[in-house]
Each structure stands twice: as C-alpha cells, then as structure tokens.
Amino acid sequence: MQICRTVFDLRAAVARFRASGEGVGLVTTMGALHDGHMALVSEARAAHDRVVATIFVNPTQFGEAADLETYPRTEARDLEHLEAAGIDAVLIPEIGEIYPEGDETVVETTRLANILHGAVRPGHFRGVTTVVAKLFNICQPDAAYFGEKDYQQLHVIKRMVRDLHMPLKIRGVPTVREPDGLAMSSRNSRLTEEDRAAAPILARALDAAQSMGAATVEDLARTIRDTIAGEPRATLKGLDIVRLPDFTPATGRLSAPVGIMISAEFGSGDNHVLLIDQREVHP
Incomplete structure (x- = not known):
C-alpha cells in the first residue's frame, strides 16, 4: 500500500x-x-x-x-x-x-x-x-x-x-450497525458510557416507524418523536420525512417509499455529540 x-x-x-x-x-x-x-x-x-x-x-x-x-x-x-x-x-x-x-x-x-x-x-x-x-x-x-x-x-x-x-x-x-442497532460512526467513540447506552434509541425509533405499515407520515413522525422523548439522554434535533428522489416533504398516507432522517444530540455543553440515522420506509 x-x-x-x-x-x-x-x-x-x-x-x-x-x-x-x-x-x-x-x-x-x-x-x-x-x-x-x-x-x-x-x-x-x-x-x-x-x-x-x-x-x-x-x-x-x-x-x-x-x-x-x-x-x-x-x-x-x-x-x-x-x-x-x-x-x-x-x-x-x-x-x-x-x-x-x-x-x-x-x-x-x-x-x-x-x-x-x-x-x-x-x-x-x-x-x-x-x-x-x-x-x-x-x-x-x-x-x-x-x-x-x-x-x-x-x-x-x-x-x-x-x-x-x-x-x-x-x-x-447499506448502513453497518452495532449488535444493539446503533449505526456505526466515528463519533460514537466520543459518547460517554451512559450516552452510548442511550444512543440505540435512534434505531429503535426508526424500527417503530417501519413496523407501522400503512400509516400516515404524521403518524410516523409522532411515533419517532414519542420514542426518542422516552430517552432522557437524547434530544431530538431534526426529523424529516421526504419523498424520493426529490427530497420534498412527504405528507398524508404512505403511498410510495419515503426517506426518514433523524438527528439527535447526546451529552451537553462542550461534550455534546450529534448522531444521525436514516431509514427508507415502504407502504
């Protein structure tokens, strides 16, 4: 090399x-x-x-x-x-x-x-x-x-x-994940032990949305927000559900695949770490 x-x-x-x-x-x-x-x-x-x-x-x-x-x-x-x-x-x-x-x-x-x-x-x-x-x-x-x-x-x-x-x-x-579902990222090494334990909440929120089947975009968003809100160490910073491939906002009942992107912050002050995750969800 x-x-x-x-x-x-x-x-x-x-x-x-x-x-x-x-x-x-x-x-x-x-x-x-x-x-x-x-x-x-x-x-x-x-x-x-x-x-x-x-x-x-x-x-x-x-x-x-x-x-x-x-x-x-x-x-x-x-x-x-x-x-x-x-x-x-x-x-x-x-x-x-x-x-x-x-x-x-x-x-x-x-x-x-x-x-x-x-x-x-x-x-x-x-x-x-x-x-x-x-x-x-x-x-x-x-x-x-x-x-x-x-x-x-x-x-x-x-x-x-x-x-x-x-x-x-x-x-x-495709995204490579840890055994607990956390998407692999160089930023994961900066998480404290407590925040590392909390970080798989992003994948769990996406899993919950994906399991909903014929739902509305608004239902998906609510499920993701509620799931992440249940983890006190995570602060949701961004949630976007978009049509593909133009990335325009999706609304209403799912009739075509959508892309879901979330970002959440762990820690506080100078020690905060922003993590992202994504999923394509099909009706």
Whole structure:
C-alpha cells in the first residue's frame, strides 16, 4: 500500500494504475475507521482492480471549532486496517495541500445542501461537496463509495456529480450497525458510557416507524418523536420525512417509499455529540 501525502504522489500512483489498464474505486474518509468504512472498502475491492482511500479531517464541514478539535484521529490504526483490507494507495494530506493559501472556490448544491439536516448544520454540506469535488478531481476514479447512513449526504453528492457531469458513478452502501442497532460512526467513540447506552434509541425509533405499515407520515413522525422523548439522554434535533428522489416533504398516507432522517444530540455543553440515522420506509 502506497502512502501519499501530496496530490502529486496520489496522481502519480493512479496514473500507474491507469497505464496498466486498471479500474479505480475510491473511498473517502475522515479516519477513525470502523467496520462501516471497511464495508465501503469491501464493496470497492469487489468491483475494481485498484482501490484508493483518503483520510482527511475536512475543516470546512465542521460548524464548531470544538467539534473539529475533538474529532478522533487514529492514523496508525487506520493504516493497519486499510492495508489489511487491500487498499492500493491512500492519500493523507495536510490541510494546505487540499486548501492552498488563498483558496476561495466552493461547490454547493444550493437547495439540497440547505434543507433538512443542512438546516440543522448550516454550511456543512457545502464543505462536504467542496472537499469531495476536490478529491474526485485529484483521484479521478471510476466510482466512489459512500454509506447510506449519511443519507442526505449521499444524495447531495449524487446530485453534484450529475449536475457537474463528473465522469464517475456514486455507489451507496447499506448502513453497518452495532449488535444493539446503533449505526456505526466515528463519533460514537466520543459518547460517554451512559450516552452510548442511550444512543440505540435512534434505531429503535426508526424500527417503530417501519413496523407501522400503512400509516400516515404524521403518524410516523409522532411515533419517532414519542420514542426518542422516552430517552432522557437524547434530544431530538431534526426529523424529516421526504419523498424520493426529490427530497420534498412527504405528507398524508404512505403511498410510495419515503426517506426518514433523524438527528439527535447526546451529552451537553462542550461534550455534546450529534448522531444521525436514516431509514427508507415502504407502504
């Protein structure tokens, strides 16, 4: 596995793969890797001759400086996982390599980035699309792999790729969960023991909604709110039930699949952790 610290080195590695006629898959990460990331790598590994990963804690997608500072960084362990999984090259750049001095260009999906979870976290998706566009341009893969847990992010990136005619496929990979149902996330490591025990309430709320069958959207929302309200350590921050694929608000009785996205905060003050989860529910 080649460890690249610069754009030049990563592009040189990919050029060698291309010179041999090999296809390339990409998995972008912010490190602190877990089995969810490894599922992305596995999907990419099965579909491509070569797989490239990136580890970059992107400052432009964090709304709070404290959140950026406390984001877990485990480079040595991450590299062990990537090498064991058969990654061919990994880019681990410094901030100045991705955002050179005087950088002023951003990429944004103007509607999708500012609704739903984007309204809870202003500027977040603009940071995501900007860095992902840069990484796509650096690597120029045939396909890139993203988890379905970050449901709105997945659709934001798909829209960006479509709108900008980027020559790659975006592949969504099902959410990987802990045995108690909690969606795997690098943020889970920041939970206190008590909050970790409470966090599966998100999955239980989605399970309760999914089990309702031919209900109305309003019934689904009420069930989710009531379930999370029963967990005193969780504060519901966002609940959106949308039509697919346009992400417009859904109302009334379910007659077609909907996407449900929830976000909840655990802890308080500087120690709070925002977790998200999602589910597609069919009538």
